[in-house]
Amino acid sequence: MAQRLAILAAIFLCGCPSDDGPQIADLTAPGPVDMSVVQSKCPSEVPESCPDTVPSYANQVAAIFSQHCFPCHTTGGTEASVPLDTYDNVFAERGTILTQINECLMPSDGGAPFPDSAKLTLLTWLVCHAPNN
Numbered sequence: 001m002a003q004r005l006a007i008l009a010a011i012f013l014c015g016c017p018s019d020d021g022p023q024i025a026d027l028t029a030p031g032p033v034d035m036s037v038v039q040s041k042c043p044s045e046v047p048e049s050c051p052d053t054v055p056s057y058a059n060q061v062a063a064i065f066s067q068h069c070f071p072c073h074t075t076g077g078t079e080a081s082v083p084l085d086t087y088d089n090v091f092a093e094r095g096t097i098l099t100q101i102n103e104c105l106m107p108s109d110g111g112a113p114f115p116d117s118a119k120l121t122l123l124t125w126l127v128c129h130a131p132n133n
């Protein structure tokens, strides 16, 4: 009996946030994005909420992915298993992308220098729930 309780307690305790990897920002829920679950090793620049002027995927965001996330994240790149070359591919990874940029893990070394303006545009678009606009 005590043993069974100990096992139950262990299962319960394992439900707590673990140390294996960063928590992914949840962009599937509507409304403001809760970034409190995501720990960043660098100062976070994620906007608190979506501004009135939402960055356009077609006119701004796609070009940033193409300049700063290719050639690694496309067919033949070093990270072709996470392709970021179409809207659908990007949308599917949006929570992970927000977390990776927020943690200053991406773009990884070897990419073009990542200007703050491009970073802010991407983060703002993600906080606006990554629309196909």
Ligand code: HEC
Binding pocket: 065, 068, 069, 070, 071, 072, 073, 078, 079, 082, 084, 093, 096, 097, 100, 101, 106, 107, 108, 109, 110, 111, 112
């Ligand atoms: C120089 C190559 C390179 C560039 C440029 C690059 N990445 Fe990556 N990316 C990688 C590699 C290699 C991995 C897998 C290893 C890792 O996680 O570090 C990766 C992993 C990822 C992952 C998956 C992480 C996970 O744990 O599942 C995401 C999301 C990601 N990158 C997003 C981006 C975004 C967004 C950009 C552009 C702003 C970008 N990357 C630019 C090489 C690159």
